Amino acid sequence: MRGCPNGCRFCQAGYMYRPHREKDAELIIAEVDRLVTRSGYTEITLASLSTGDYSGILDLLKNLNDRYSSRGVSFSLPSLKISSFLLPILREVKVVRKTGLTFAVETPEEQWQLCLNKSTEAEKITDILKHARELGWKGAKFYFMIGLPPSFNEDEENAIVRFMQSLYAQVPMNYTVNVGTFVPKPHTPYQWAPMLDEREAFRRAMYIKKSLSKRFFKVSFHDTFQSFLEAMISRGDERAGDIIEKAFRAGAVLDAWEEHLDKNAWRSAIETADWDVAAETLTGRSFEKPLPWDVIDLHVASGFLAKEREKSLKGELTGACEEPCGHNCGSCRGERSIRQAGRNAEPGTGTGASQPDGDCVKYLFSFKKLDAAVYLSHLNLVRIFERAFIRSGFQPCYSEGFNPQPKIEFAQPLSLGVETHGDMCAVELKGNPGCAELERACNSALPEGIGITSIRALPANPDGRKPPSLMSLYAGSDYTVQPDGTSSGLSLEKVAEKLEGYFTRKNITNCGVSAGAEFLEVKIRPHSEGRGNILAILREALDTDEPLGLGLSVARTRMWAGTGGKGEADYFSVFNV
Numbered sequence: 001m002r003g004c005p006n007g008c009r010f011c012q013a014g015y016m017y018r019p020h021r022e023k024d025a026e027l028i029i030a031e032v033d034r035l036v037t038r039s040g041y042t043e044i045t046l047a048s049l050s051t052g053d054y055s056g057i058l059d060l061l062k063n064l065n066d067r068y069s070s071r072g073v074s075f076s077l078p079s080l081k082i083s084s085f086l087l088p089i090l091r092e093v094k095v096v097r098k099t100g101l102t103f104a105v106e107t108p109e110e111q112w113q114l115c116l117n118k119s120t121e122a123e124k125i126t127d128i129l130k131h132a133r134e135l136g137w138k139g140a141k142f143y144f145m146i147g148l149p150p151s152f153n154e155d156e157e158n159a160i161v162r163f164m165q166s167l168y169a170q171v172p173m174n175y176t177v178n179v180g181t182f183v184p185k186p187h188t189p190y191q192w193a194p195m196l197d198e199r200e201a202f203r204r205a206m207y208i209k210k211s212l213s214k215r216f217f218k219v220s221f222h223d224t225f226q227s228f229l230e231a232m233i234s235r236g237d238e239r240a241g242d243i244i245e246k247a248f249r250a251g252a253v254l255d256a257w258e259e260h261l262d263k264n265a266w267r268s269a270i271e272t273a274d275w276d277v278a279a280e281t282l283t284g285r286s287f288e289k290p291l292p293w294d295v296i297d298l299h300v301a302s303g304f305l306a307k308e309r310e311k312s313l314k315g316e317l318t319g320a321c322e323e324p325c326g327h328n329c330g331s332c333r334g335e336r337s338i339r340q341a342g343r344n345a346e347p348g349t350g351t352g353a354s355q356p357d358g359d360c361v362k363y364l365f366s367f368k369k370l371d372a373a374v375y376l377s378h379l380n381l382v383r384i385f386e387r388a389f390i391r392s393g394f395q396p397c398y399s400e401g402f403n404p405q406p407k408i409e410f411a412q413p414l415s416l417g418v419e420t421h422g423d424m425c426a427v428e429l430k431g432n433p434g435c436a437e438l439e440r441a442c443n444s445a446l447p448e449g450i451g452i453t454s455i456r457a458l459p460a461n462p463d464g465r466k467p468p469s470l471m472s473l474y475a476g477s478d479y480t481v482q483p484d485g486t487s488s489g490l491s492l493e494k495v496a497e498k499l500e501g502y503f504t505r506k507n508i509t510n511c512g513v514s515a516g517a518e519f520l521e522v523k524i525r526p527h528s529e530g531r532g533n534i535l536a537i538l539r540e541a542l543d544t545d546e547p548l549g550l551g552l553s554v555a556r557t558r559m560w561a562g563t564g565g566k567g568e569a570d571y572f573s574v575f576n577v
């Protein structure tokens with residue numbers, strides 16, 4: 001869905017994307033099918049500004065679960081407006097994976113809620129949480145804003161603390177509380193409103209953080225200086241452009257990432273401006289004077305916004321957008337109108353198109369990861385294999401519990417930057433596919449640089465005992481170390497010497513290095529210093545943080561499995577396949 005029918009008076013997106021238009025269920029199902037079969041996704045968010053208001057959301061969820069739950073595909077909904085929170089939605093959402101439970105309450109007092117054009121009874125929240133806990137949820141997330149017009153001059157920080165404490169008293173769960181500073185946004189009924197200054201916003205947010213016990217609550221708040229910047233940029237006129245340029249030239253980039261936000265660059269640009277940036281940004285605007293953004297027409301009449309502001313002062317609600325519209329904002333005209341979704345999607349068949357069923361069969365396979373693929377992390381690799389199997393039409397088996405994961409296991413994660421010609425992995429799949437077909441199909445679905453080199457099905461243990469995990473059998477690896485062709489100045493002889501020195505110093509006897517003309521062969525076995533991470537050993541032996549930065553490339557050539565004290569062998573032999 002684009003847009004939202006609700007018209008919360010602080011929400012710019014709610015006015016900007018009017019009128020709301022829903023996508024037909026048929027089209028959504030076709031898009032989900034493409035995401036699952038062509039991309040292999042198993043976690044899909046049904047996104048919009050207010051998904052709970054998508055008409056037929058329950059039928060759609062049921063239909064999608066009927067089609068995809070057996071394939072381990074889960075559907076989550078972004079934060080839902082509480083009044084449209086039907087428990088059946090919760091039940092459908094949790095069918096495969098219980099996704100986060102998020103409540104955008106914004107302000108704690110019901111009278112303040114009405115001013116925002118929201119109505120959320122605290123009892124309703126408690127009811128929903130009680131049911132959610134019965135359905136297995138352990139926690140929930142709450143969003144609040146400080147400095148909203150109805151509570152600007154109120155003791156809102158204490159009200160938020162009381163609200164959360166009372167909730168915990170009624171429904172003890174792990175609560176995450178996120179506090180943001182309200183920024184009066186253009187093209188909303190609150191565009192004329194004042195804003196809290198940084199110091200006061202920080203004081204209120206810190207009070208909430210300190211007052212809610214860390215044992216039951218995890219409180220975080222949006223950087224109050226960043227909120228001030230958002231306000232300066234969103235309600236500033238041309239002069240704000242000069243400050244942006246000045247800050248950029250002083251080094252400000254990636255400001256949306258708190259770790260990169262260069263406050264000094266911004267503060268100096270603001271302090272050297274020839275106008276009082278803070279005062280003009282934070283102060284309420286006059287109704288008589290033109291606003292900098294009046295040059296932009298979002299089809300919502302300013303008269304409508306002014307009336308909505310009046311209603312906010314009285315705590316009067318305005319109904320949701322519907323046809324016929326009883327409170328024309330000016331957005332629906334001509335072809336522009338609300339669009340309801342068509343509901344004529346074929347019902348799901350409960351198994352999902354042609355999905356293999358039956359027991360899980362475990363497959364052991366070796367794979368290569370070369371060239372640019374070395375920069376894909378281990379977690380990426382798990383997802384890449386899961387998706388490659390799904391895109392190839394095979395069905396991974398999933399673990400039980402709160403967050404089912406594909407049954408894929410690796411003998412030992414490979415460090416970022418290290419190549420491999422034969423890492424070992426195992427996957428459980430439904431439907432008993434043939435190994436040749438598996439290898440062919442998956443290799444055409446895997447990204448460049450990654451490929452299955454050999455795959456065998458593991459026979460089920462006659463006594464039903466689970467086979468040992470690959471990691472429990474891990475007995476070590478062989479590597480090659482060679483120059484990567486960039487100038488490094490560190491000769492292979494030097495590397496070999498330092499490695500030997502390291503093994504001797506650490507009294508490690510089951511590891512070794514042998515020098516070849518163009519590369520070193522390094523044998524690493526678990527030892528007193530650890531399970532044998534090649535990069536960790538090179539870091540210490542070469543006394544550098546970045547061994548791969550020294551013009552060396554490292555590749556794992558073989559992995560060995562223990563045979564219960566009788567030496568080591570390759571994994572396929574240990575599993576007799």
Ligand code: SF4
Nearest residue numbers: 019321325329331332
């Ligand atoms: S004209 Fe009415 S229905 Fe259309 S967007 Fe505005 S308020 Fe909503």
